[in-house]
Amino acid sequence: MAIWKSRKSNSERFKREALPHLDAVYRFALTMTHDGALADDLVQETYMKALAAFDSFQEGTNCKAWLFRILRNTFVNQIRDRRKEVVVEEIPEGLGALWSDSSSFSDPESAVILASTRQQLQNALNALPIDFRTAVSLSDIEGLTYQEIADVMATPIGTVMSRLYRGRRMMKEYLLRQGQQSNSQGKVLSLVGSKTGRGG
Known part of the structure; x- marks a missing residue:
């Protein structure tokens, strides 16, 4: 009993x-x-x-x-x-936009730009190697702290911080390659870049 x-x-x-x-x-x-x-x-x-x-x-x-x-x-x-890699065939529809909370931006224009570029951000995220994609996803989508991400990934906090920095930089470079001359994309790049210094 x-x-x-x-x-x-x-x-x-x-x-x-x-x-x-x-x-x-x-x-x-x-x-x-x-x-x-x-x-x-x-x-x-x-x-x-x-x-x-x-x-x-x-x-x-x-x-x-x-x-x-x-x-x-x-x-x-x-x-x-x-003993093989997972093949990336499509962008997952269920993946929320990175940093989708418009309240985190002081001006409405930034929120509109962010909402209109979800597909670009998803593409950039999906292009990352798995360890970098995991770190960025856990931090910027799920809101975990550095320590929590370190626990999930079984890596030191310093490694998490490095992967976040490099992952966000790779996303920015990806967006640059996709359309460097686009005005709206330039603003998206600034939003991605602003995440680089975010604490955990």
Whole structure:
């Protein structure tokens, strides 16, 4: 009876702590796989593993970051098992715009420019190598701190900061190559560049 109550309590806590992050976990899975079906499978496996290991989750810590770490490790293991790269065929529709909260910009023009260039930003993000794409996604889309990203990626904070800096710079260079003479794109580049100095 005590074991049954413990399992029931654990299941209820899992629903309360983990399920609210389902959309974010799926979005991160899309960022990693670029494929809706693969993302669905990855999310399902992530939540199965998370439920099985939920006793190890420390209540009061960042559950979303904990789920992201499980997802990333699962994805890396899948890649190793297949011994081949995931082919990027299309831009994931579920990926939100980078820095999409218009309230973070003081002038309406910047918010409009940002909203109108989501596709360009998605393309630039998807062009990054996986480690840089993961770091930028976790920071600028999911809002994780440097320490949380370091925990998810199992790397030192200094490495996270380096990948963020280089990833954002590569995005800026990508946008330059795509249309350096575009006035609106020049403003987007300034927005991307402004993220380089953002703290965690």
